[in-house]
Amino acid sequence: MREFLNELFTKRYKYDFSYILSLSISILLALILGAVIMLILGYNPIEGYGALIKGAFGSPRGIGDTLAKTVTLAMTGLAMAVAAKAGMFNVGGEGQLFLGAMAAAIVGAELTGVSPIIAIPLCLLAAMAAGGAYASIPAVLKVRLGVNEVITTIMMNSIAIYLCVYLSNGPLKTTERGIASGTQAIDPEFKFTRLITSSTLTQSIFIAAVIALVVWYFMSKTAQGYEQRLTGQNYEFSRYSGFKTNRIAIISMIISGAICGLVGMFEVFGIHGRFIESISKEFYFDGMLVAMIMRYNPIGIVVISIFFAALKMGSTAMEMKVGISSELILVVQSIIIFFMAAENGISRILKEKAAIRKAKREYLAAKAGNV
Amino acid sequence: MSNDIAVNMKNITVRFVETLANDDISLSIKKGEIFAIVGENGAGKTTLMNVLAGQIQPTLGSVEILGSTVTTFSPTAAIKAGIGMVHQHFMLIDSFTVAQNIVLGHEPKKPAKFGIFFDNKAAVRFTEDLIREYGLEVPPNARVRDLGVGLQQRVEILKALALGSKVLILDEPTAVLTPSETDELFKIIRKLKEKGHTIIIITHKLYEVMEISDRVAVLRAGKLAGIEETKNLSESKLASMMVGHELSFESIPRDETVKTPVLDIKNLTVSNARGLIAINDLNLTINSGEIVGIAGVEGNGQSELAQAITGLRPALKGSIYLNGIEITKQSPEKIRKLGLAHIPEDRIKTGLSKQASIWENLLVGKQRRREFAWLKLHLRRDKISKYSKEVYNQFDVRGAGIHIPVGSLSGGNMQKIVVGREFSFENTRAYVISQPTRGLDIAAMQFIHKQIINKRNEGAAILLISADLDEIFMLSDRICTLFEGKITAEFDPKTASKEKVGLAMLTHSKEEVCENS
Known part of the structure; x- marks a missing residue:
């Protein structure tokens, strides 16, 4: 802990602080703009935001749902970050998530009757293996044939998603009555317990916390994480330094895919109890945004995930209580992303202007002193 | 102001975000003079000349070119005022001929055809006249990519002269030339001087300064360290002015x-x-x-x-x-x-990661050693810090400690990091x-x-x-x-x-x- 605090407050995080400042300003401006829109539409923004906060944090159930959403956002964000830090842009997390969910659902159904202590870890492994193996394909294609991983991962999303949809409607369709599409249900014994009544928060948050810690440790404290980081920063340098660049690309993608697979398993074991074709509502793409806004910083991703999860969960309450369309929150989110995309340029211009003003002032003061 | 002053710069101060690149520099350059500006890298030579060429607006100070005060700092205004700059990296179009490059930006048009078509013959004529006037031999119809570096440089000089430049700034002109090409360039410079042009030459090669210039301004850390007549100087005197103390060679x-x-x-x-x-x-x-x-x-x-x-x-x-x-x-x-260790030619592209900290850059190649990584996995930051500080001190890196990003160091200190690392494999x-x-x-x-x-x-x-x-x-x-x-x-x-x-x-x-x- 001390080491962590030291790191946070020593000089080397100077630049991060200015980034946090601009992020806060962006969020504030976006919220103000959101309020302006509410006013124009004839609503009271205080009432609107009040309902939002109440919805997200005002009840045990609200807190539970917000935290559950945080888990999904943070996990997918971390998955994106692990690969991106090593220079691999994984856009295929959605497909990896589907395959992970499918693998966990199959193993979970097959192992019905087995003790959960044995079965659940096996399902975890199956989900991670499915996601990781699938993510390794574009990585291998990249290092062997030079195929751009952005394109292959995007295309492989569709392959994975439609394969899973086919399986859950065809060969693996449940025999239970009244279920339009979905695989055989897993043993109810395996399902994660809900931590708060009627909210979607389950025990999966503990697994997620462990994964987040491991990812943070791996990325910032290990030799492998160090090699991946430097490779992502400068590939030429990494090659020159004798790093195993091919292995780094593949490993980073496997870890990224494994985490995505795990998110899929959380959905199966936490909520649905089986694979269904609407298992994910583009969860990974939300996670990508979170990761990019925080520049792939693992701690930042977890923190900002809470904020975005609260916006998402609170917006439903806002719509029901005050009548403001929850789409408004999408506008606010987009404005934040827009500001952060321009952050680099704006802060540079501001810094330069400030420096010039300071120089003039100092120079004139010195001159006045001399005379 | 008397009429024999070509350039007069007063209290020029240029401040970038972190650094004061030029600090209250005042100098005046006479017409028909070969004026050298010397200084170590980062001393502010190029910044000062970029102010003169209108590329940078000074934070403070004023510039007079050939008797008229500069009001707007833009390359166009500087060219109009009579400044021509020959950059270290040539700004020529490889696939164009010499004549086409020289008329670029003010191309002659064929008057008979609505004045919209490029008139290559007129361009060649124009170039030939220019070549005759200044005695700078270049084949006008040759493509630039077929010319050697020395000839390309002449094209750059002609291009500046074609725009009516009376004051020519040459930025490190000899860096890419062989010794014999350098001799040729010096002949050209003297010829231009005879024609009444003013030449400002930026360099850090001292013997060239001694050979070619009439007067020298020495910049040190953004400040003017002195202006001297070249004939009153020696190479060692000049060197000590540049670094601020006597240098042993x-x-x-x-x-x-x-x-x-x-x-x-x-x-x-x-x-x-x-x-x-x-x-x-x-x-x-x-x-x-x-x-x-x-x-x-x-x-x-x-x-x-x-x-x-x-x-x-x-x-x-x-x-x-x-x-x-x-x-x-x-x-x-x-x-x-x-x-085998390797110090690469391009330290920023190949030899370093600019965003990474100094210790991260120094650790490269040793990150899996038992002394630095427990089980080849957990990085032992105390041991790494100790080792990094040793190299950092041994190679006399000037910076704010081993935790700052390498990109914030100067070029020399970056290179010391590369050399320090590559020389530390036992x-x-x-x-x-x-x-x-x-x-x-x-x-x-x-x-x-x-x-x-x-x-x-x-x-x-x-x-x-x-x-x-x-x-x-x-x-x-x-x-x-x-x-x-x-x-x-x-x-x-x-x-x-x-x-x-x-x-x-x-x-x-x-x-x-x-x-x-």
Whole structure:
């Protein structure tokens, strides 16, 4: 802990602080703009935001749902970050998530009757293996044939998603009555317990916390994480330094895919109890945004995930209580992303202007002193 | 203001975000004068000239050009006022002819055809007139890509003259030239002076200043350290003005060393990024305790040679041996393990990660050692910090500690990080060193030279590739000239002359050198 605090407050995080400042300003401006829109539409923004906060944090159930959403956002964000830090842009997390969910659902159904202590870890492994193996394909294609991983991962999303949809409607369709599409249900014994009544928060948050810690440790404290980081920063340098660049690309993608697979398993074991074709509502793409806004910083991703999860969960309450369309929150989110995309340029211009003003002032003061 | 002043700069101050690039500089340059501006890298020479050329608006201060005060700082306004700048990197269009390049921006049009079509004949006529007027011989119809660097530079000068420049700024004009091309350039400069032009020349080569200039301004750390008539100066005086203290130019002691072959290159053929042969059937042996200098004009296969030896570029044919072990098809990692270190020519592109901190950059290559990584996994930050601080202090890096990003250091200090890291592998006995002091100031250069010679004295085998002939002469035990991918001649730096080496850099074989000399 001390080491962590030291790191946070020593000089080397100077630049991060200015980034946090601009992020806060962006969020504030976006919220103000959101309020302006509410006013124009004839609503009271205080009432609107009040309902939002109440919805997200005002009840045990609200807190539970917000935290559950945080888990999904943070996990997918971390998955994106692990690969991106090593220079691999994984856009295929959605497909990896589907395959992970499918693998966990199959193993979970097959192992019905087995003790959960044995079965659940096996399902975890199956989900991670499915996601990781699938993510390794574009990585291998990249290092062997030079195929751009952005394109292959995007295309492989569709392959994975439609394969899973086919399986859950065809060969693996449940025999239970009244279920339009979905695989055989897993043993109810395996399902994660809900931590708060009627909210979607389950025990999966503990697994997620462990994964987040491991990812943070791996990325910032290990030799492998160090090699991946430097490779992502400068590939030429990494090659020159004798790093195993091919292995780094593949490993980073496997870890990224494994985490995505795990998110899929959380959905199966936490909520649905089986694979269904609407298992994910583009969860990974939300996670990508979170990761990019925080520049792939693992701690930042977890923190900002809470904020975005609260916006998402609170917006439903806002719509029901005050009548403001929850789409408004999408506008606010987009404005934040827009500001952060321009952050680099704006802060540079501001810094330069400030420096010039300071120089003039100092120079004139010195001159006045001399005379 | 009297009429014989070409440029008058008053209290010029330029402040960038972190640095004061120019601090209250005032100077005036007379008409028809060759005025040199010298200073170490980062002293503010180029910034000052960019103010004059309208590229940068000064934070404070005023500029007068040929009697009129500059109100707007823009390149267009500067050109109108009579300033012409020849940049270090030429701004020519390779596929255009000389004449087309010269008229670029004010192309003559064919009046008979609505005045919208380019009139090449008029452009050639215009260029020929210009060539005649200034006596700068260039073939007007030749394509620029077919010309040598020296001729390309003339085109740049003509281009500036075509725009009516009365004051010419030459930024490091000799950096890319061979000694004989430099002589030619100096003749041109003197000719322009006779015609009444004012020449401002930015350089850090002191003997050139002594040879060509009338007056010199010395900049140091953004401040004006002094303006002197060249005839009242000596090279050593100038050098001490530049660095702020007396410099000793004493040579670094060289020990007698035992010489056994370490790096052996046999019939090596390598292609470049475009698939053309860059190194052609090259043979070279480098012994322990010896520095072999590769002299050559850039682009004759130097980069490809270094990359092939270090495993970054595959060899088409031939083999490379390190201590008798073939390393031709090995990975960079394996080659490093076998005892070869590499200082790359481009420290920012290849040698460092700018965003990463100093310690992260120093750790590279040692990150899996037991002393730095527990179970080859958990990085032991205390041990790493200790080691990084040692290298940091030993190589006299000037910065704010080992935790700041390398990108915030100056070029010289960045290079010290690269050299410090590459020289800290205990079992490494062979080094490929490319452009070790490119863009560095004198103090940093001397420091790195000393480190290189120390390594040689310890018995290392060193291949030195440099575009700086002085550096090659100063450090090498043997000099090989590289031309179009082949070693064309070998010299002993104690007995060879720079002219002879310079000639060998431009010719195919030893025989030709002999015939010409």
